Amino acid sequence: MNDSVTEPTAGAAFSVVLAGGGTAGHVEPAMAVADALRALHPDIAITALGTARGLETRLVPERGYRLELITPVPLPRKPTGDLVRLPGRVRRAVRQTRAVLDDVDADVVIGFGGYVALPAYLAARGGLRRRRVPVVVHEANASAGIANKVGARSARRVLSAVPDAGLGPAEVVGVPVRESITGLDRRALRAQARAHFGFAEDARVLLVFGGSQGAASINRAVAGAAPALAARGISVLHAHGPKNTLELPARGPGAPPYVAVPYLSRMDLAYAAADLAICRSGAMTVAEVSAVGLPAVYVPLPIGNGEQRLNAMPVVDAGGGLSIPDAGLTPEFVAETVAGLLSDDDRLTAMTTAAALAGHRDAARRVARVALEVAQEARAGGARRPQGQAR
Incomplete structure (x- = not known):
């Protein structure tokens, strides 16, 4: 992996969207990566996706990052009323997420699983008259959840805490942890x-x-x-x-x-x-x-x-x-x-x-560098929306 990620000579600072809302197990790794991204590039634009009922409503603003709320998409494991309502929730959440990706002109989405990850992965795929946003998936658990299994199918890079997490070939980097702990x-x-x-x-x-x-x-x-x-x-x-x-x-x-x-x-x-x-x-x-x-x-x-x-x-x-x-x-x-x-x-x-x-003390920095590499590759390939293109 390239250890030197530099800002392109032209264009705005990178814009990164983090999809890891819901529980502390999803929010904390996302915030650790956000801190690592900011340490690498102080002018980077970071936006976190979340839901109104998740811990991110408190944790993200406390850490000084922008939070955008979307409809939660819990993935039920058993036939319940939530399963019947799932398609409508997914469509609504994907529309909301696409609007966020367009508004912040996202260069890359980093997904950590949880209630907001699936809509983020689907929205990032683009579609008719919509650009595709590259995705990096990180799986913290030894057994991957449904959302990350879906995201891994089309992700540019797939990262995991341990080998054989159920996502196919993945780069093992550990779980991102905040610097106050790793240091x-x-x-x-x-x-x-x-x-x-x-x-x-x-x-x-x-x-x-x-x-x-x-x-x-x-x-x-x-x-x-x-x-x-x-x-x-x-x-x-x-x-x-x-x-x-x-x-x-x-x-x-x-x-x-x-x-x-x-x-x-x-x-x-x-x-x-x-x-x-x-x-x-x-x-x-x-x-x-x-x-x-x-x-x-x-x-x-x-x-x-x-x-x-x-x-x-x-x-x-x-x-x-x-x-x-x-x-x-x-x-x-x-x-x-x-x-x-x-x-x-x-x-x-x-x-x-x-x-x-x-332990993996450098996990947050490794995830951040991978995301910046993906964003830079996407810009070099012309994936970023030209100035003035309709949103």
Whole structure:
């Protein structure tokens, strides 16, 4: 891949449309790529597609990017009323997306899956009296969703987090992660991070989280093991979710801190404070945890099509973590296996190294460079609409 992408000598700055609305797993990679694009070309025009009900309504403006809302197109997996309404929603969303592509004079569309990706892929194909906009598809999960499978058929470049994601031949680049995480030096920040949460500088710290809403099964297992963890001298930082509460058994006087919070707004400090994590294995979680070199016990969500288990496997196979089924995460497992791991310095060090090697710190920049290459090739080939052509 060419490492030097330069702006064409004539014409306006590149215009990029990001299609990754809906969940944090789609929005966060899109925003990480947006930041990387802006770092490469400060004058680049970036537009994010989203829906009125997605997290992007908050996250995109907070990051300083333009947001255009279209009709959501959820792809139902079972025969429901949504399936009957799907064709009309698709047509409406495609019309809306075409208007956005024309309005911003898009050079390239980068799709990340989710509710807005399918309309973006279809709109980018062009049609009668409409130009075609080249597409780059990025799949964060180990098992591709329907929207990205459709987009990959006509995409100029197909990128994925792991090999064999179900999109055919794809370039493996990892999951784009924001620079505040990929640039994190856990060792340099450790003392500050532990002081922030009230831990001793030489503490042994277990980080527990289950996504933005928490995970009840993880909460029960770790809380149930609290006395055993305290007896082994292990401190705990536990984000249990804003709608959940923890029932912690009584612990003896002088026990190390068990810090329970609804939500962690400073994940960078949480990662720096921890020696080991217990967490779900969504694509973004695995990407962030491995990018900072934090060993983890991954507990895949027990519903869906099994993609969370697959997401964690490259890191687990590399030696940077363990994977345990949701039903297998019991207080006994935490008290014995997890506590034992936290007491094994040699194994923790080896897992830390393996996790860091398995991570992809440069994924956002790689996706950005691919998109700029595609945009530049399209301009060189005359795909950009001539000035004055009707929209």
